[in-house]
Amino acid sequence: MPDSIRSTGTAAVTGSSSDASLLEQTVTAVGAAGSVLRERFGGAVRYRTREELMRALAANDDAALDVLRPRLAFLRPEAGWVAEEFEGGALPPGEWWVVDPAEGNVNHLHGLPEWAVTATLVRENQPVLTVVHQPLTGETCAALAGGGAHLDGRPLRVSDTTDLGLSLVATSQARPDEDAAVVRRVGSSVTAMLLDALVVRTSVPATLHLLNVAAGRIDAFWQFAGARADLLPGALLVAEAGGRISDVQGRPWTPESESLLAAAPGVHAGAVAALSR
Incomplete structure (x- = not known):
């Protein structure tokens, strides 16, 4: 990363x-x-x-x-x-x-x-x-x-939420015409979060979800695939606001990673657990 x-x-x-x-x-x-x-x-x-x-x-x-x-x-x-x-x-x-x-x-x-x-x-x-x-x-x-x-x-400061079950979370679509395997993975992750989180938002663009994580308005954001332009701005905002940045399995994130997870520290581990199932 x-x-x-x-x-x-x-x-x-x-x-x-x-x-x-x-x-x-x-x-x-x-x-x-x-x-x-x-x-x-x-x-x-x-x-x-x-x-x-x-x-x-x-x-x-x-x-x-x-x-x-x-x-x-x-x-x-x-x-x-x-x-x-x-x-x-x-x-x-x-x-x-x-x-x-x-x-x-x-x-x-x-x-x-x-x-x-x-x-x-x-x-x-x-x-x-x-x-x-x-x-x-x-x-x-x-x-x-x-x-x-x-x-x-x-x-800006990320939220102090510690319970994923009380969290508002979000995901986004990386690009049009996404690979079918990625689309299925996105669908599975939404299902997992619907079971574990309070509310799940799905919309574009990624940057505004990440901005909302940095502002403490939502508690976690994840995305599979992605590009520099839609992830780097928000990733820096979240990191500088005290959030945690990783891939969905909790490993260090780089622009070459296959996924990104940005979350308030108190729900990061829970989000990793939900998305890794």
Whole structure:
């Protein structure tokens, strides 16, 4: 797992003052991109074919990227750029911007409110900072490795729940056209959690569930498969808010892992037990 995301939620690398300043500027850049998507938001966008759907999704991505990419490139000219939202695994050496210009894009197209703009700076495969902005609510969550996680400047902290049976938990779909074996595993995990947890939520996008874990609004989130863009921002938020990050079997998590579990410390072991059956 990246050293800056420990299962205990403690960051190994403390953000420098320059990184703190960079985080503030990243908040501004992400907010500007969010304003573009807010202006494009309204009634459901109708499509009849997969090709029409993909064009509509790409139009949102491009509109946000036209604002976001030059601003982030100005902040870190030497940083690489991860353009494919479904890519996973380790990155080459150096700094990289991992960005999702319209996280929850399909919700945006359907007139649903659960979508955001995210940007995460990864340095030597360790997430250094992340920003998640929800234009409809105006909420901005940000985290700096070693500097905590905050919602509009207020510190975030995971819940103190210790009983999975009293917990609100959530999962998400990693990507469209997922492998059949993964789909069956998702279904089995939902059944297991329906038996053990109080309430189970299933929706996209993953980032907003992870944000809610960091904010103490829900107690655990898990997902099978996934990509850097939908897991790294929320994983850093949860870790910096005192949560535990692992795979669903409790092993250290990396972007190459086949699953992710983010939970309040008091229910992490129970969630592992439920998901490992």
